[in-house]
């Protein structure tokens with residue numbers, strides 16, 4: 576990995592528009608103040624996709640055939656690694672450069688993704704490790720089992736990580752991934768998306784999902800997206816174009832907020848039942 580000599584922004588100060596947004600605690604997507612007070616928000620189990628959705632072919636073998644069993648957690652699961660900023664490298668949140676030997680970085684549309692991690696009351700969730708992984712601009716993953724014919728980009732690894740600050744904010748830079756075909760139906764394509772996971776206070780506390788990009792018509796064609804019951808729930812997985820945070824002559828910005836639980840919870844693939 577090579578550190579780009581001309582790129583001081585990532586890991587340093589965001590641009591002015593971004594600072595402006597970050598200085599507005601309690602604000603949520605759409606600029607409205609989130610839930611306040613101590614109300615109880617009952618979980619809506621119909622919000623999530625059911626485990627068995629045959630149009631998403633692998634759900635047939637992945638979905639449980641019997642009632643789940645509950646196991647007590649072990650001490651190591653409850654106490655093992657808690658990540659801090661000292662474990663992150665300076666380019667970990669810059670996928671354009673963190674794998675590149677060429678200072679110009681990866682090929683593709685340059686974007687900034689930023690947002691907040693909040694709980695069901697709209698309170699920020701600080702010091703939370705977020706990991707991201709994605710295909711390159713041509714829609715190809717750097718993975719030995721990848722079968723798509725699009726070429727690899729030698730300067731793009733496809734993964735990165737960052738940690739939320741004291742107000743729950745996070746930011747990373749990358750290139751916008753391309754859509755790719757996958758062997759589900761005869762002609763199914765995944766919309767452009769970035770996978771992400773969030774760690775809690777211990778390694779076993781991990782939530783996993785993926786987000787899409789506003790305006791992409793492929794979102795509404797995807798068999799995986801179609802397993803989600805409502806448009807409103809799907810929209811929680813769509814990052815919104817934010818021209819106010821765009822870096823002129825450099826990168827467009829997308830905002831993606833993550834709600835851990837409650838009425839507006841982000842959909843998590845590995846905890847379909849919710850938190």
Ligand SMILES: [Fe+2]
Pocket residue numbers: 710765768770
């Ligand atoms: Fe993917």
